[in-house]
Amino acid sequence: MDGHNLEDSKQSTADMSVFQSRFQTMSESIITKIDEMGDRINELEQSINDLKAEMGMEGSPSPLAPPKQKSDGANQEDDSA
Known part of the structure; x- marks a missing residue:
């Protein structure tokens, strides 16, 4: 058996x-x-930044995070809290 x-x-x-x-x-x-x-993501980010620069939109916010739009005042939050 061994x-x-x-x-x-x-x-x-x-x-x-x-x-x-x-x-x-x-x-x-x-x-x-x-x-x-x-590497591909980095290249894509650089291409997006290049396109934004060409369009003169360097300071605009990302399209993935649109700015908060204030409505009629009923749903406004106090951002100072």
Whole structure:
């Protein structure tokens, strides 16, 4: 039985090595893709800023965060609080 356990142990160690190798490869691939995505986002942000500068809108707020519009006064909040 000791020989059988030794073989199982060797197989388990080999399986773990294969698993670790695959995990490392997948991790590196994911990190590379995240880095590439970050670079693309940075390029997109720069392109947007360049377009805004060309249009003379450097100081305007982001279109994702439109300024609060005040209505008839019924729903105005006191911002000084």
